[in-house]
Amino acid sequence: DAGVIQSPRHEVTEMGQEVTLRCKPISGHNSLFWYRQTMMRGLELLIYFNNNVPIDDSGMPEDRFSAKMPNASFSTLKIQPSEPRDSAVYFCASSTTGGAGNSYNSPLHFGNGTRLTVT
Amino acid sequence: ILNVEQSPQSLHVQEGDSTNFTCSFPSSNFYALHWYRWETAKSPEALFVMTLNGDEKKKGRISATLNTKEGYSYLYIKGSQPEDSATYLCAFNRRDDKIIFGKGTRLHILP
Numbered sequence: 001d002a003g004v005i006q007s008p009r010h011e012v013t014e015m016g017q018e019v020t021l022r023c024k025p026i027s028g029h030n031s032l033f034w035y036r037q038t039m040m041r042g043l044e045l046l047i048y049f050n051n052n053v054p055i056d057d058s059g060m061p062e063d064r065f066s067a068k069m070p071n072a073s074f075s076t077l078k079i080q081p082s083e084p085r086d087s088a089v090y091f092c093a094s095s096t097t098g099g100a101g102n103s104y105n106s107p108l109h110f111g112n113g114t115r116l117t118v119t
Numbered sequence: 120i121l122n123v124e125q126s127p128q129s130l131h132v133q134e135g136d137s138t139n140f141t142c143s144f145p146s147s148n149f150y151a152l153h154w155y156r157w158e159t160a161k162s163p164e165a166l167f168v169m170t171l172n173g174d175e176k177k178k179g180r181i182s183a184t185l186n187t188k189e190g191y192s193y194l195y196i197k198g199s200q201p202e203d204s205a206t207y208l209c210a211f212n213r214r215d216d217k218i219i220f221g222k223g224t225r226l227h228i229l230p
């Protein structure tokens with residue numbers, strides 16, 4: 001079990017540039033979550049997918065943020081254009097759930113995170 | 120309670136002492152309550168997932184209880200050790216699979 005794999009580990013970019021964060025969930029997990037960690041807000045849920053379908057993106061800060069899950073083994077979180085206030089650690093996590101109203105008792109498994117710095 | 124709230128924010132405990140902290144969560148739309156341990160420079164790791172009112176779970180010196188009717192959970196650490204120093208997060212798992220975290224309790228064990 002390789003765990004949840006995120007890349008890159010660190011990203012430094014200039015304001016206005018496009019940033020793409022990547023996540024490979026644990027094989028067999030059908031739910032994937034993107035969180036953002038800041039000192040002020042803690043771990044904020046940005047978006048989550050179930051069976052590759054976005055279920056709730058109400059946590060996405062604004063239209064500059066978008067996320068996709070083209071297949072069960074890959075997801076991206078894109079910020080375009082990036083701003084200094086987007087600087088944070090972004091975590092991806094996966095688990096096994098049953099979908100709305102049918103969750104299993106499965107904890108989240110987190111990747112190592114991507115530390116994003118926008119200058 | 121509309122959000123997930125944890126208290127205290129920070130806690131200093133003498134090595135060998137026992138301690139506990141609280142997680143409060145909405146009592147509606149509940150499916151499960153998670154506890155995670157988060158060490159500096161690492162990722163959060165799951166301790167417990169609890170679903171039933173009155174649930175108690177234990178892992179070594181760490182245990183947790185759940186009250187879904189009043190919307191709270193306690194995490195207990197017995198005989199604190201230096202390796203227990205970490206941030207402890209709880210997360211509210213709604214019926215629609217949305218999982219919302221509290222801001223955590225940062226525990227420091229003093230030698």
